[in-house]
Amino acid sequence: MTVILGLETSCDETACAIVKDGRQVLASKLHSQTEIHKQYGGVVPEIAARYHLESVNTVIEEAVESSGLSLQEIDAVACTQGPGLIGTLLVGLSAAKALSWVLRKPLLAVDHLYAHICANYIDSDLEPPFISLLVSGGHTQLVFVRDYDNWEVLGQTLDDAAGEAYDKVARLLELGYPGGPQIDRAAQNGNAAAFKFPEGAVKNFDFSFSGLKTAVLRTVEKLDEPLPVADLAASFQDAVNRVLFKKTIRAATELNIAKIVLAGGVAANKDLRKRFEAVRAVESSRGEHEETQIGARFSVYMPDLKYCTDNAAMVAAAAYFAGIEQTLSCTAYSRQP
Numbered sequence: 215m216t217v218i219l220g221l222e223t224s225c226d227e228t229a230c231a232i233v234k235d236g237r238q239v240l241a242s243k244l245h246s247q248t249e250i251h252k253q254y255g256g257v258v259p260e261i262a263a264r265y266h267l268e269s270v271n272t273v274i275e276e277a278v279e280s281s282g283l284s285l286q287e288i289d290a291v292a293c294t295q296g297p298g299l300i301g302t303l304l305v306g307l308s309a310a311k312a313l314s315w316v317l318r319k320p321l322l323a324v325d326h327l328y329a330h331i332c333a334n335y336i337d338s339d340l341e342p343p344f345i346s347l348l349v350s351g352g353h354t355q356l357v358f359v360r361d362y363d364n365w366e367v368l369g370q371t372l373d374d375a376a377g378e379a380y381d382k383v384a385r386l387l388e389l390g391y392p393g394g395p396q397i398d399r400a401a402q403n404g405n406a407a408a409f410k411f412p413e414g415a416v417k418n419f420d421f422s423f424s425g426l427k428t429a430v431l432r433t434v435e436k437l438d439e440p441l442p443v444a445d446l447a448a449s450f451q452d453a454v455n456r457v458l459f460k461k462t463i464r465a466a467t468e469l470n471i472a473k474i475v476l477a478g479g480v481a482a483n484k485d486l487r488k489r490f491e492a493v494r495a496v497e498s499s500r501g502e503h504e505e506t507q508i509g510a511r512f513s514v515y516m517p518d519l520k521y522c523t524d525n526a527a528m529v530a531a532a533a534y535f536a537g538i539e540q541t542l543s544c545t546a547y548s549r550q551p
């Protein structure tokens with residue numbers, strides 16, 4: 215049994231979790247700064263770093279207490295090494311270093327993107343190989359995960375990330391911050407066919423969302439007040455999710471991999487989850503998945519909503535699966551073939 219304490223401070227959530235064997239969450243605590251950054255319409259890095267500093271010790275204490283374990287029962291300490299805001303990462307890394315030094319336990323620094331994918335190992339039986347659609351506020355990638363420590367990025371966005379597009383369009387529609395969940399909510403009462411927005415004609419497994427963002431802006435400029443916000447949100451969401459879904463299915467089909475894994479904040483989007491649920495292989499009465507037929511049905515994994523957006527359980531899980539022997543110098547995500 216291996217118990218890892220994970221810390222996440224890459225952006226605006228100060229989080230600590232304690233995870234057993236990479237899959238069982240014993241405790242997961244999070245101090246969100248959303249309310250603080252709301253007034254600025256986005257995350258202010260310097261303010262974020264200061265709040266992490268104020269919260270980090272408390273969140274560690276809360277997680278340890280809630281786990282029912284003592285600090286001495288922790289086998290390793292993990293933290294996010296990047297990508298993220300440099301000042302906020304430094305707070306988590308310093309706290310993790312201090313903890314690992316005091317406890318004389320290994321320190322594992324993991325990549326934030328790899329951690330988002332590893333959120334899918336929590337409470338699940340997922341094993342590689344699989345195709346992962348990683349959609350966060352800063353990144354959009356299609357990743358072929360061959361093994362726990364072996365993967366390849368098949369394609370990525372050439373400009374805005376999917377989450378970034380959600381946030382920018384939400385700001386344009388004056389829906390507030392953070393934008394993704396607001397668009398998700400507004401779109402539920404809208405007509406996705408009301409406006410025809412482009413998918414972004416990019417080849418292979420790459421994406422582009424900046425043209426779509428501009429198309430929404432041009433449409434809004436031509437419309438009279440009050441704006442049909444729900445229809446605009448639904449039509450924009452449809453354009454983003456359509457291309458995310460299509461390229462993921464194409465990657466799985468071309469690579470002959472019948473397992474699809476969603477990851478990152480945008481994986482919390484209701485419409486996106488619904489699209490992938492529609493191609494999920496039906497479970498048989500014996501609890502097994504029906505034989506999956508490439509191009510039609512897939513084993514589909516998506517994290518619980520609380521593990522889609524930033525959290526520390528995914529960091530502890532990533533450290534476990536990256537290999538505990540990779541102490542001190544672990545750079546999980548850069549260990550590509």
Ligand code: KG4
Nearest residue numbers: 350351352377394395479480482483523524
């Ligand atoms: O993974 P994440 O928490 O942080 C990064 O690593 O970037 O992702 C945050 C992003 C934000 O852009 C947010 O608007 C988006 O995920 N997001 C959503 C939803 N919930 C969060 N986008 C669409 N629908 C949602 N329900």
Ligand code: ZN
Nearest residue numbers: 330350523524
């Ligand atoms: Zn993230």
